[in-house]
Amino acid sequence: MVDIDWSTLGFAYSPTRSHIRYHWKDGAWDGGRLVNEDTITMSVAAGCLHYGQEAFEGLKVFRQKDGRVVAFRPDRNAERMQRTAVRTVMPPVPTEMFLEAIDRVVRDNIDYVPPYGTGCTMYVRPLLIGTGPQIGVAPAHEYDFLMMVMPMGDYYKGGIKPVRAIIFDDCDRAAPFGTGDIKIGGNYAASLLAHEKAHGMGFPVELYLDSATHTKVDEFATSNFVAIAKSGAYVTVKSRSVLPSVTNLSLQELSRDLGHAVEVRTVPYEELREFTEVGACGTAVVVTPVYEIVRGDEVIRIGSPDACGPRLQELHDRLQDIQFGRAPDPHGWCREIK
Template identity: 50%
Template sequence: MAFVSPMAVRQSTFTSGVQHCCDLTNRHAAQRTPSTTATAPKTGRAFSQPRMVQYEVRRTVPKIDWNNLGFQYIQTACHVQSVWKDGEWSALQRVDEPYVRMHIANTALHYGQSCFEGLKAFRGRDGRVRIFRADENAKRMSSSAARLVIPNVPEQLFLEAVHTAVRENEQFVPPYGTGGSLYIRPILFGSGAKIGLQSSDEFTLLVMVVPVGDYYKGGLSPVTAIVMEDYDRAAPKGVGHVKVAGNYAADLLPNMMGKSAGYPINLYLDAQNRRTIEEFGTSNFFALKGNTYVTPNSRSVLPSITNKTLIQLARDDGMMVEEREVDIDELETFDEVGACGTAVVITAVTRVVRGSKLYEIGDEPDRVGERLHSLYRKVRAIQYGEAEDRHGWAQELLLL
């Protein structure tokens, strides 16, 4: 029976960031239209063949409407990868097709041995590209890897992979002034074949990038969050504190249910007592109360790099910071509440629904408070090279 042959993966190798052996002439290539391919069986029973969307290598730089980018997949020129086998990580390779060829018995697909990161590169006012706090993502990926019995990715390799992926796709970093950025997604997973439950003997690190738009083009707007009573995000001694793929699979259903009920964001409580606030589905919880910045200190919350950034900015401004248990009933005592994460920096949460109870935050829940606006502007100004980066968070793109 005929079958769709595995895709050829055009690759090139980097050693110390220098590219060898590859056709780079057309590498920043074109808008490619997905085409579908189906191959009919020649003999025997007529199994219907799966229709595969096949992406070809980009041959020219696509036309991108930079001012209207959302948060959606757009094919860029390439991703980079390194494979761990026999105790070592390989030299970085550039891969032009947006596919991964992997064994059907890999442990990521079967047992969820997979973790990832999310960070951004920004084109500044001076035209330079800066990557925000990648060293923190490297550390968090090490902690996720350790929990999943995946070999450590040395910080140097992580940073080289991130900088190389951005550099090889530099034309996809949105222009300054559009509010867009290049979202960087490092992924680390067990790619070797095992059928019983055990750790893999081969691992793959990939770094892909996608240009994304300014979520809050019209300024921050207030949202209402929901507590989904029948769902928990993370068990007290589970894996909530690391960025593993399975956490997001568990959040998909309650997330979609919340959205279809009209709530863009879910607030999770502690799974044991359902009294204290943990975090939102894909962002940390923080609140401002007088001169104090409050955020939960649960060990099943993902340590957000944006939260860490906001904590430092709050301290720089002379605020007190409390990392402690936060009872759900405290919501009404806060002046402002935010959800923070790389994707949008801050979402202003002014109402929370739990069953028949509606919590309203601050005196004017139809407006976003001035201090959330101010924190949001400060982070963005550092990211776009508009304000002094006194903590050295935004690293210029390295020419490795």
């Protein structure tokens, strides 16, 4: 067993026994191999270094109450990575290969899957990169698909903490017909400066409005926008430049299970002050309540700074209960590592 203090684990990189790596050349993927070093050697002219041919994903593996080890909806991440690959002219990783990669790399690092009861999980980070040399602007001729795993701490050790969000009107993340709906490093590079500025001002998250008009909500830098309307409906954003979040999709399905209406639609900025709860949702946190949104001199107050609203708390707990095997999994979202 590895010697890890699960109580102090955060959300940070830590090397494990291995990652798995597949290589694509001449139109086909090889059979993949487990690699013990956490470094990579590639051409100085690799396509990912020069023209940003890089896609990634993020998902979690849970050790459940009965000891089973499961990945949460990995087929969804496989599909999203395939869409990203098509958009950035890289060879898509077939779903079967993606799932096989999870099985192999998690099995090889099984002692790094945190014990049930610690609140910790194993984070899985798939990465697809153009590694073939490419100096003229064009897709590379060779690619690597890597999947690394690392144990990750319980994000909400002391209970869910609501946060403040900020909107900057001088920084956009994704162009209207750009790449906001796929998961490439470039989207995050585009938001890093605003992210650092927000952190420096004491805001853990930034909220982006649509870049064409700055009148509609898009999403947070690393998570989707969700809200509860006065009518009780679960509201989330429909936009061409938002990343389709697996967590958001799951929360929508859980909301319907609970008998609540789900609205996936345009959310005007002006509507922000109407919501009873607002949250940022994604794999790492499930949902972070947002109690205040600041834009220039304007401050929109939504909920309590001390506690998550009841509806988002319920959705958070329901999802975690399924993920950790404390409740039935009626939709078949948890896939056991074989």
